[in-house]
Amino acid sequence: MTRALLGVGAVAVVTGLLAVAPAAAQGGGQRRPPDPRSMGGGDCRDNPLNCKDAPNPLPKADTVWLEEMTWMDVRDAMAAGKTTVIIPTGGHEPNGPWLALGKHNYVLTANCDAIARKMGNALCAPVIKHVPEGNIDPPSGHMTSPGTISLREDTFRALLTDTAESLVAHGFKQVFFIGDSGGNQAGQRAVAEALNTKYAGKALVAHIQEYYDYASVAKHMEQFGLKETTSENMHDDPIITLNMFIDDPDSVRYDARVKAGKATINGVDVSNRAKNTEWAKQIVAFRTEKTIEAINKAIANKGTLPAPERRRPSGE
Numbered sequence: 001m002t003r004a005l006l007g008v009g010a011v012a013v014v015t016g017l018l019a020v021a022p023a024a025a026q027g028g029g030q031r032r033p034p035d036p037r038s039m040g041g042g043d044c045r046d047n048p049l050n051c052k053d054a055p056n057p058l059p060k061a062d063t064v065w066l067e068e069m070t071w072m073d074v075r076d077a078m079a080a081g082k083t084t085v086i087i088p089t090g091g092h093e094p095n096g097p098w099l100a101l102g103k104h105n106y107v108l109t110a111n112c113d114a115i116a117r118k119m120g121n122a123l124c125a126p127v128i129k130h131v132p133e134g135n136i137d138p139p140s141g142h143m144t145s146p147g148t149i150s151l152r153e154d155t156f157r158a159l160l161t162d163t164a165e166s167l168v169a170h171g172f173k174q175v176f177f178i179g180d181s182g183g184n185q186a187g188q189r190a191v192a193e194a195l196n197t198k199y200a201g202k203a204l205v206a207h208i209q210e211y212y213d214y215a216s217v218a219k220h221m222e223q224f225g226l227k228e229t230t231s232e233n234m235h236d237d238p239i240i241t242l243n244m245f246i247d248d249p250d251s252v253r254y255d256a257r258v259k260a261g262k263a264t265i266n267g268v269d270v271s272n273r274a275k276n277t278e279w280a281k282q283i284v285a286f287r288t289e290k291t292i293e294a295i296n297k298a299i300a301n302k303g304t305l306p307a308p309e310r311r312r313p314s315g316e
Helices: 002-025 071-079 103-119 153-169 182-198 214-224 238-245 254-260 273-300
Strands: 084-089 122-124 174-179 204-207
Touching: 084 103, 084 153, 103 122, 103 174, 103 238, 103 273, 153 174, 153 182, 174 182, 174 273, 182 204, 204 273, 214 238, 214 273, 238 273
Parallel strands: 084 122, 084 174, 174 204
Antiparallel strands: none
């Protein structure tokens, strides 16, 4: 008897659902078609601030970083001519006893900001912090040290591709990769060449090899009294220490090193905060000028650059 009643009940429920289905198909419970005017994560029909042409209710943000901007900030910046975007790639790797694992990411925070502001028509995509650092299993390269995070090469290239294609889809006309680590260069070049071919006539995509040239930075800084006199044989040097310092002194454990009497690297004393700041500004300025010069060459060459020199300068 109970099973019979349950059976009758089930049939009633199914019959009821079938009766409702035609009503839903006629619009009773159907989703509204998307509104092409909608942006910002909401529907234009529900709130005018969700409409693509809604005026920005706030003043322009003083930043070149996409992740710090609202969608309206980006829209308005692009409308004003900022259709160039830089994709910086860093890393998460061991760098001796003083430097934080995110060394390259701190460097890029200072440098991409300076490059984009100097260019005037550029923005910075979020730093891609995870890159190839060695085999994961069995561990090799930097993966032998705890805390390192590595990407397989194909994963890294897919990440670069999706990032660049997302930005081109939104209307960016020039996309440039800058990488602060040696293992990033080949992947960036390969992806840039493939996308530059794909988007020929629509967007320019280029890898800026010249950004990653620590040897020229060290040579430049000798005229300002910054010259290594020895090697401590660590994954560290004064150039990269100071490039990190200007973004965040804690990233190089500055106060703790000074207190412990450890504020030297490769024979260079970095215990003078004022002197460090001046040196660091000169490092960022030089790298900015060198990178912009290379970007302009890439634009003139329509993204096609000669084969990169094989160099592994200190600071990799």
